[in-house]
Amino acid sequence: xxxxxxxxxxxxxxxxxxxxxxxxxTAVKFLMARKFDVSRAIELFQAYKNTRIxxxxxxxxxxxxxxxxxxxxxxxTVLPGRDAKGAALALFTARLHRPDITTHKAVLQAIIYQxxxxxxxxxxxxxxxxxxxxxxxxxxxxxxxxxxxKILNLLKGAFPARLKCVFIVxxxxxxxxxxxxxxxxxxxxxxxxxxxxKGHELTSHIPVTSLPEHLGGxxxxxxxxxxxxxxxxxxxxxQTDTHDCVGSLLRSYSLECSNPSAGSDLPxxxxxxYDDKNANPHNHCxxxxxxxxxPGQYQLSVSNRVQGNHQHCNGSAVSGGDAGxxxxxxxxxxxxxxxxxxxxxxxxxDTPLSQKVTEEGGVPPLPQKSLPRPPHMEVSVHMPEPGGMxxxxxxxxxxxxxxxxxxxEYEDIxxxxxxxxxxxxxxxxxxxxxxxxxxxxxxxxRVQLCKLDGDDETSDYINGSFMDGYKRGNAYVATQxxxxxxxxxxxxxxxEQMVLIIVMTTRVVERGRVKCGQYWPLEEGxxxxxxxxxxxxxxxxxxxxxxxxxxxxxxxxxGERREVCHYLYLSWPDFGVPKSASAMLDFREHVLQRRxxxxxxxxSSWTGPPGxxxxxxxxxxxxxxxxxxxxxxxCLSRLEDxxxxxxxxxxxxMRTQRAFSIQTWDQYYFCYTAVIEYAxxxxxxxxxxxSDSDIDTDSE
Numbered sequence: 001x002x003x004x005x006x007x008x009x010x011x012x013x014x015x016x017x018x019x020x021x022x023x024x025x026t027a028v029k030f031l032m033a034r035k036f037d038v039s040r041a042i043e044l045f046q047a048y049k050n051t052r053i054x055x056x057x058x059x060x061x062x063x064x065x066x067x068x069x070x071x072x073x074x075x076x077t078v079l080p081g082r083d084a085k086g087a088a089l090a091l092f093t094a095r096l097h098r099p100d101i102t103t104h105k106a107v108l109q110a111i112i113y114q115x116x117x118x119x120x121x122x123x124x125x126x127x128x129x130x131x132x133x134x135x136x137x138x139x140x141x142x143x144x145x146x147x148x149x150k151i152l153n154l155l156k157g158a159f160p161a162r163l164k165c166v167f168i169v170x171x172x173x174x175x176x177x178x179x180x181x182x183x184x185x186x187x188x189x190x191x192x193x194x195x196x197x198k199g200h201e202l203t204s205h206i207p208v209t210s211l212p213e214h215l216g217g218x219x220x221x222x223x224x225x226x227x228x229x230x231x232x233x234x235x236x237x238x239q240t241d242t243h244d245c246v247g248s249l250l251r252s253y254s255l256e257c258s259n260p261s262a263g264s265d266l267p268x269x270x271x272x273x274y275d276d277k278n279a280n281p282h283n284h285c286x287x288x289x290x291x292x293x294x295p296g297q298y299q300l301s302v303s304n305r306v307q308g309n310h311q312h313c314n315g316s317a318v319s320g321g322d323a324g325x326x327x328x329x330x331x332x333x334x335x336x337x338x339x340x341x342x343x344x345x346x347x348x349x350d351t352p353l354s355q356k357v358t359e360e361g362g363v364p365p366l367p368q369k370s371l372p373r374p375p376h377m378e379v380s381v382h383m384p385e386p387g388g389m390x391x392x393x394x395x396x397x398x399x400x401x402x403x404x405x406x407x408x409e410y411e412d413i414x415x416x417x418x419x420x421x422x423x424x425x426x427x428x429x430x431x432x433x434x435x436x437x438x439x440x441x442x443x444x445x446r447v448q449l450c451k452l453d454g455d456d457e458t459s460d461y462i463n464g465s466f467m468d469g470y471k472r473g474n475a476y477v478a479t480q481x482x483x484x485x486x487x488x489x490x491x492x493x494x495x496e497q498m499v500l501i502i503v504m505t506t507r508v509v510e511r512g513r514v515k516c517g518q519y520w521p522l523e524e525g526x527x528x529x530x531x532x533x534x535x536x537x538x539x540x541x542x543x544x545x546x547x548x549x550x551x552x553x554x555x556x557x558x559g560e561r562r563e564v565c566h567y568l569y570l571s572w573p574d575f576g577v578p579k580s581a582s583a584m585l586d587f588r589e590h591v592l593q594r595r596x597x598x599x600x601x602x603x604s605s606w607t608g609p610p611g612x613x614x615x616x617x618x619x620x621x622x623x624x625x626x627x628x629x630x631x632x633x634x635c636l637s638r639l640e641d642x643x644x645x646x647x648x649x650x651x652x653x654m655r656t657q658r659a660f661s662i663q664t665w666d667q668y669y670f671c672y673t674a675v676i677e678y679a680x681x682x683x684x685x686x687x688x689x690x691s692d693s694d695i696d697t698d699s700e
Contacts, residue, residue: 002036003027009042029160032125047158052112055150056105060113062231066102070110072431074223078118081210081219086127087164088118089210092151094138104147111151112159117230119161128162130206131155135171136199136214145182152186167205168196169215224432380468380475381653382634388644391679398672409648410668419656420444429458433489435480439621441465445657447477449492462489463622465658467630470637472611476630478658480622481506481516488531490519494564495533495555498606498613500598502566503591505617505625511574515620520551520566532557545571545583546590565594572625577666581632581674585681588633591615627654627661631671636678647671 006027027041030048034040052058062071070076075096079089097107118124133148155163168186186194195205200216211217389397398406424430425440434440441447445465452459462479463486469475477497481504482490494502506515521528521537528535534554541548549566567590571583578584599612606612619625631654635645651668654661662668679685 002031002038002041005038006031006041006045009038010045013046026160029119029125033160033162044158044160048160051154051158055108057109057112060109062113066106067109067113069437070102070106071113071227072224072428072437073110075107076111076114077221077223077226078114079210079212079219080221080226081207081217082123082127083130083164083206083210086123088121088124088127088129088161089132089206090115090118090129091132091134091212094133094135094142097138097142097144097147099142099144099147104144104150107147108150108154111154114226114230115159115161124161128164129155130165130167131163132167132169132202132215134169134199134215136169138171143179148182163193165205166194167202168194169199169202170196224428228428380471380473381656382468382470382638382650384471384638384642385646388638388642388646388649390644391639391676391685394645394672394679395676395685398676403669406669406672407665410651410662410665413648413652413655413662413668414660416652416655418442418659420659422659424458424461425463427458427461429456430461433461433483433486434463435483436621439463439480439623439660442657442659447479447493447497449489450496462486462493464493464616465622466614467654467657467661469611469630470634470641472609474609474614475611477614477616478622478626478630478661479616479618481618481620482519484517487517487519488533491530491533491535491553494616495553495562497616498562498608499616500564500602500613501591501595501615502564503569503615503617503629504567504619505569505572505629506619507568507570516618520549524549529556543590545569546587548590548594563598565598567591567594577628577664577670581670581677582681584629584632584674585678588629588636592633621663623658623660624663624667627651627658627663628667628671630654631662632674635671635675639675639679639684645675647675 003024007024010027030041030045031038034044060067062068073096074093076090076092079091082088092111115129118129152166155166166186197205199214202211203216206217208217210219212219212221401409420442422440422442424443424446425434431437441463442465445467447462447464447466449460449462451457464477464479466474467476467478477493477499479490479493493499504516508514508516508518519530520535524537524540526537532555534556536552536554537549538552539550541550547568547570549568551564551566553562553564554560567587569584569587571587572578595612595615599606602612617626617629631647631650634650634654635647638650639645647668651662651671662671676685
């Protein structure tokens with residue numbers, strides 16, 4: 001009876017041609033949220049619709065930017081567990097919010113899209129929702145008062161689900177001045193429904209098995225698996241003639257706006273929202289193996305290689321963190337702004353996307369032979385051209401520009417748009433293979449692995465880019481620090497490209513944060529298996545600034561065995577750049593000598609360019625320290641060849657192959673001072689001709 005009254009009232013208020021879009025399941029959701037009080041449910045319906053219109057959230061398409069980036073960021077997610085009484089758990093992670101590079105609209109879109117899928121569950125409709133605002137490790141830069149207010153207003157009075165409680169996981173920031181107004185608003189708005197506590201105290205209110213590890217629980221949730229289930233929901237439900245509440249509301253509003261009699265001064269909306277005609281609120285979380293055609297532009301495939309378990313909504317388990325999307329994601333940014341550079345930090349923000357997705361069952365069989373390397377370039381982008389500067393001219397230039405001027409020179413480079421597209425890196429199935437969502441590979445220079453057998457069309461992807469050296473095409477492979485889920489892919493790349501040298505310029509853990517996975521055996525004599533490769537650490541040499549591990553790489557399928565030298569550079573400081581380039585210059589020299597020896601050992605078996613196979617260089621993201629090392633190698637090789645360097649042009653050209661290489665102003669300035677220090681060490685410049693002590697104070 002309540003459903004009938006609700007539908008009659010809503011349909012009487014809507015335009016005649018759109019009234020039929022409000023379905024019975026939609027009515028049930030709003031009525032459940034208000035305990036079947038029809039008048040209050042009608043008020044909620046109107047508040048929800050008005051909130052969406054006010055915020056401009058007329059069309060929710062998860063395949064479009066910037067919503068797609070927000071969904072992938074892991075900033076907001078619905079956890080697989082529930083509280084003791086069955087309420088769903090939604091988590092907002094404040095430290096992942098960057099107010100400077102995203103919009104309120106995009107964040108609210110991502111929240112509404114996910115909550116709408118969560119309340120397809122009848123249990124969530126009955127038991128309500130708990131919202132956890134996690135401030136752990138957040139800073140003032142993550143705080144956005146207006147967004148907090150909008151989220152709480154949405155949850156409290158404009159969303160068709162009962163808000164059971166808000167848990168604020170506080171940090172010291174919560175009790176400081178900027179948060180005072182928000183504390184007052186929360187107390188006034190939510191009263192007894194809000195609870196402020198420390199992370200470990202959550203276990204007193206929510207079962208340990210339902211909380212993630214960083215909040216004191218044991219749940220190993222996969223945000224990617226949850227997002228995949230949201231999309232799969234459109235295709236994996238029973239056919240009915242009903243409409244999902246979001247789809248009907250949006251379609252209703254678009255039709256109303258397109259009707260002149262509606263009298264609205266808002267623009268007409270082309271609301272191709274997900275009008276879910278296949279929704280079944282009692283059974284929506286089944287995942288069907290294989291490729292699935294989903295309404296919109298998604299094409300998903302659930303791979304048996306990468307699994308992430310996520311128990312959604314009605315308790316059905318969903319597995320499959322390797323969902324593939326046919327179209328593009330962000331252009332190396334978080335909010336869809338074209339050509340946004342990555343964060344100016346050597347440690348880009350961590351997200352749940354790089355956690356809790358584990359390998360299972362290895363990888364499908366590899367081909368018996370290595371993938372032929374792409375034809376090497378006869379001409380590099382770094383050639384001995386006229387121009388540039390001698391070392392004396394370089395010294396005069398730096399003294400004249402000072403550190404501030406060199407920083408500005410880098411800033412001008414940083415603002416240049418990327419020289420290509422990132423479409424392949426931005427596919428959803430490939431996004432989970434990226435350590436950082438804003439560090440992607442240009443399509444034209446990415447390393448393509450040999451595709452594996454089976455239906456995984458993206459098995460050729462790794463976050464690595466070919467980069468030219470001085471007068472050498474494809475001299476390097478610049479890549480990210482491997483993730484546990486990409487260890488096997490990394491060794492496939494090493495094998496297929498016949499790599500002899502790996503240069504690692506970061507430690508596995510720095511400043512308490514994981515910068516790279518432990519993808520090789522750390523101890524001498526130890527053996528590890530990744531996919532169809534067995535890696536043995538045969539011998540370790542320890543130097544003052546680096547370690548050299550002699551690895552034996554064995555292909556268990558083909559029976560071939562190779563030797564790979566793994567360099568781990570240890571003298572890069574946790575913050576900034578080295579005060580002196582001496583250790584880096586010694587390190588480079590050792591790598592060059594080892595490469596020459598290794599290439600000679602190949603003999604006639606190597607038929608590629610004279611310089612040998614590419615050297616794999618990586619840090620954490622594969623752009624900061626990696627770009628610095630490669631810039632120095634290119635510039636110093638040119639200096640030895642023709643006596644000039646052009647650091648600015650070298651970095652600009654390098655970024656056409658590995659976007660955003662050289663990540664900070666300090667790294668760029670370090671390249672200048674390192675070249676000068678090299679010239680001094682090699683007698684090309686006397687010590688009295690250069691000292692940067694007089695310009696260090698100009699860094700502000």
